[in-house]
Amino acid sequence: MRDYIKTILRGVGQVMLQNNALTGLLFLAGIFYNSWLMGLGAVMGTIVSTFFAKSLKYPKEDIEDGLYGFNGTLVGIAILFFFGINIFTVLAIIVGAALSTIIMQAMEKRVPAFTAPFVVSTWVVMLGITIFNLTPLLSSPLPQNSSLDLFSTVSMGVGQVMFQGNVVTGILFLLAILVSSRVAFAYALFGSLLGGLSALLLTLPLNAINVGLFGYNAVLCGIALGTKKWNGFILATFATILSVLLNYWLGRVGVITLTAPFVMATWMALFLKSKLKEKI
Structure with a gap:
């Protein structure tokens, strides 16, 4: 259980290319500080993408280093950021995080994937949500500023x-x-x-x-x-x-x-x- 938690935390850390469990823990602390909902999304997305990689028997070392977790982390945060939480967005996180794992495996054989699997899978899921009109896109207007901060x-x-x-x-x-x-x-x-x-x-x-x-x-x-x-x-x-x-x-x-x-x-x-x- 301890090793699995470390794998999940490394997955979060790998969002910024850091193979470090403490880094991942501090990232989660920062997310939960701002939004408990997106914090939960990050955890859920990382767990789903990591579990999916394990079930498909992808390289154990890569999984333990969090390389199949970080795209799922971003998928989980993004879906809740853009749509909020409901049954459709929870399902969207599961689908998107799993899809990001498959894309990651396919891309890593050819080019450095970075966060491309997150981008592609999130675009696909967002397109599906929009086409089937499952839940509205949330709007968050930017504050007005007159000077650089x-x-x-x-x-x-x-x-x-x-x-x-x-x-x-x-x-x-x-x-x-x-x-x-x-x-x-x-x-x-x-x-x-x-x-x-x-x-x-x-x-x-x-x-x-x-x-x-x-x-x-x-x-x-x-x-x-x-x-x-x-x-x-x-x-x-x-x-x-x-x-x-x-x-x-x-x-x-x-x-x-x-x-x-x-x-x-x-x-x-x-x-x-x-x-x-x-x-x-």
């Missing part, structure tokens, strides 16, 4: 990785990353800051900037690509700025972006890196 921008940018628009939650998330890796902590801060400032320079909506909506994909880009070397810093910077542009462009055409800008920007950065290596 940099502290809020950076902290919420980290929190919004898991749909948490809360300063304290963002700080708890940063502490959770620091427990696991100082480099990841530095790049999470850097990504959130650069994402917010890039959006500001592009004159994107200030209210969206202040609540971290242009920071969370940038946070993930920074953690995924950033290293102690200059090439890692340059790659992370490139992907961070690109994620802001993708987030804006996809939003303009009506796409619920989730973490798709992070995945796309990181794949593009890794592709460019591989091409540059071939020429050297």
Whole structure:
């Protein structure tokens, strides 16, 4: 039972690429601080996706490292964030989390999956909910702002990785990353800051900037690509700025972006890196 709990916590930690049970526990603490409902969604999604991987006999080491948990974590949070809780959304979490596990296994053989299984499975489930008109999409208007709040921008940018628009939650998330890796902590801060400032320079909506909506994909880009070397810093910077542009462009055409800008920007950065290596 103790090992299973650690597996679940590592799954939550892997949302920000941290194979650390304490990190996962602190992430959950941050989510529950802001929303007990989304906290339950995170736990449920992680359990379902992990159990499904076990039942399909996927590699034991990968399961124990939480690699089949984190996409389910995000599915559970996202469904409750967008639709609230009822019998249909509980079923949607089960279907979406299980689907994310299958997609993860299929993608990992070809490309680094990151959070792509979460994005695809959540889009599929949300489409199904919408087509069959099972439950309405919740609306949450953004606060109106007349000036940049940099502290809020950076902290919420980290929190919004898991749909948490809360300063304290963002700080708890940063502490959770620091427990696991100082480099990841530095790049999470850097990504959130650069994402917010890039959006500001592009004159994107200030209210969206202040609540971290242009920071969370940038946070993930920074953690995924950033290293102690200059090439890692340059790659992370490139992907961070690109994620802001993708987030804006996809939003303009009506796409619920989730973490798709992070995945796309990181794949593009890794592709460019591989091409540059071939020429050297």
